[in-house]
Amino acid sequence: MRPISRGFQRRREPDADAGRLxxxxxxxxxxxxxxxxxxxxxPTEDWSLEVGGAVDAPxxxxxxxxxxxxxxxxxxxxxxxxxxxxxxxxxxxxxxDLLLDGIETSGEHVTAWSDGGYTTNVxxxxxxxxxxxxxxxxxxxxxxxxxxxPARLLVPHLYxxxxxxxxxxxxxxxxxxxxxxxxxGYHNYGDPWREQRYWGD
Amino acid sequence: xxxxxxxRWRTATVRGVTAESARTxxxxxxxxxxxxxxxxxxxxxxxxxxxxxxxxxxYSIASAPEHDALExxxxxxxxxxVSPYLVDELRSGDQFELRGxxxxxxxxxxxxxxxxxxxxGGSGIVPLMSMLRHRAARAADVPARVLVSVRGPExxxxxxxxxxxxxxxxxxxxxxxxRSTPPGWxxxxxxxxxxxxxxxxxxxxxxxxxxxxxxxxxxxHVANLLVxxxxxxxxxxxxxxxxxxx
Numbered sequence: 001m002r003p004i005s006r007g008f009q010r011r012r013e014p015d016a017d018a019g020r021l022x023x024x025x026x027x028x029x030x031x032x033x034x035x036x037x038x039x040x041x042x043p044t045e046d047w048s049l050e051v052g053g054a055v056d057a058p059x060x061x062x063x064x065x066x067x068x069x070x071x072x073x074x075x076x077x078x079x080x081x082x083x084x085x086x087x088x089x090x091x092x093x094x095x096x097d098l099l100l101d102g103i104e105t106s107g108e109h110v111t112a113w114s115d116g117g118y119t120t121n122v123x124x125x126x127x128x129x130x131x132x133x134x135x136x137x138x139x140x141x142x143x144x145x146x147x148x149x150p151a152r153l154l155v156p157h158l159y160x161x162x163x164x165x166x167x168x169x170x171x172x173x174x175x176x177x178x179x180x181x182x183x184x185g186y187h188n189y190g191d192p193w194r195e196q197r198y199w200g201d
Numbered sequence: 202x203x204x205x206x207x208x209r210w211r212t213a214t215v216r217g218v219t220a221e222s223a224r225t226x227x228x229x230x231x232x233x234x235x236x237x238x239x240x241x242x243x244x245x246x247x248x249x250x251x252x253x254x255x256x257x258x259x260y261s262i263a264s265a266p267e268h269d270a271l272e273x274x275x276x277x278x279x280x281x282x283v284s285p286y287l288v289d290e291l292r293s294g295d296q297f298e299l300r301g302x303x304x305x306x307x308x309x310x311x312x313x314x315x316x317x318x319x320x321x322g323g324s325g326i327v328p329l330m331s332m333l334r335h336r337a338a339r340a341a342d343v344p345a346r347v348l349v350s351v352r353g354p355e356x357x358x359x360x361x362x363x364x365x366x367x368x369x370x371x372x373x374x375x376x377x378x379x380r381s382t383p384p385g386w387x388x389x390x391x392x393x394x395x396x397x398x399x400x401x402x403x404x405x406x407x408x409x410x411x412x413x414x415x416x417x418x419x420x421x422h423v424a425n426l427l428v429x430x431x432x433x434x435x436x437x438x439x440x441x442x443x444x445x446x447x
Contacts (some may be wrong), residue, residue, distance in 0.1 A: 005250065008297075033417045037435070037439050198303065
């Protein structure tokens with residue numbers, strides 16, 4: 001039996017977009033920043049993106065090479081485990097289908113790793129078939145460092161901690177290896193529509 | 202492989218409410234079967250209105266793990282939905298759901314190393330206060346330097362308690378006022394800068410564990426100052442309060 005909070009009531013009008021709000025989330029119009037440490041500031045001349053691990057041949061791109069890849073611009077909703085949801089965010093970047101195209105791998109899992117030591121794990125199938133990108137623009141502008149620039153992973157159908165800021169590499173692994181937050185109590189998969197915030201959800 | 206206990210919702214009952222400032226309240230809660238926390242962690246709370254409407258938010262734990270009640274300190278967010286209820290409405294005997302503790306990265310216990318460098322913007326002091334209360338409850342002498350940046354005296358919380366803690370060996374608490382100062386104030390009255398951090402110490406040579414908490418702009422600014430000042434980025438723990446409409 002859930003306790004009723006005496007005197008508590010909805011202060012906001014039910015939003016026309018309420019159907020786009022996963023359980024336990026609320027809409028925000030600003031863009032909060034959540035990170036466990038200081039913001040790295042990697043110059044693009046020192047930046048590269050690597051694909052490695054359980055693959056036949058590792059790949060990497062310099063910033064210039066990455067920037068020359070075919071880009072997609074797309075608009076998605078993003079959902080942070082700290083409860084905010086932001087609708088209709090527009091990003092530009094490279095699809096992981098392209099970055100992983102034709103790669104031979106025994107791995108069924110991907111660990112994204114970042115400047116600053118952050119890691120997060122996602123099943124390979126969740127970053128395949130148009131579900132994930134490495135993005136370098138937000139709203140048509142270069143992605144700011146505090147939001148993950150020069151480039152971040154974007155996996156919008158999972159809670160936003162899976163969309164690793166300052167991404168520098170994707171390691172394919174045979175075993176599922178819990179990342180930074182997944183090791184300290186956050187859900188291993190993180191589906192906002194099933195409210196998978198923490199272990200056991 | 203460690204056990205992965207599920208975080209169950211529990212019913213919290215309000216034991217008391219204390220005004221910390223005009224906009225800030227501390228909620229003292231009884232939570233049955235609470236298994237304790239590490240200083241710095243937070244909880245999720247869920248309010249249910251008559252009719253079933255629910256809202257969830259996260260709040261930092263203010264009390265030490267050694268304390269008997271679980272305490273949360275909540276600052277009013279203008280136009281918020283949950284914080285106005287918690288600050289203006291809630292009273293003893295009221296109930297809501299709570300689960301946690303959550304977050305292991307932004308946390309500290311006296312078994313961890315020191316020295317400590319605790320830097321707060323406004324209500325960002327809350328999880329750091331849990332660390333200081335824990336340090337005091339365990340009579341630890343881990344060196345700790347604390348800097349709290351507030352806009353004015355009206356934003357100051359826990360002031361008397363911090364003053365009372367301070368003579369304890371190894372602890373120094375400093376304040377800076379960025380807009381208006383208390384009468385007769387002779388201390389810092391500006392945004393945190395490199396010179397202030399150098400005077401506060403401990404410097405990068407002592408390799409302190411730094412915990413920085415506050416609004417995003419404060420945390421970005423201070424964490425950048427620490428990195429530029431030579432502190433090890435891996436020793437800097439950050440928790441940002443977004444203006445998220447709470």
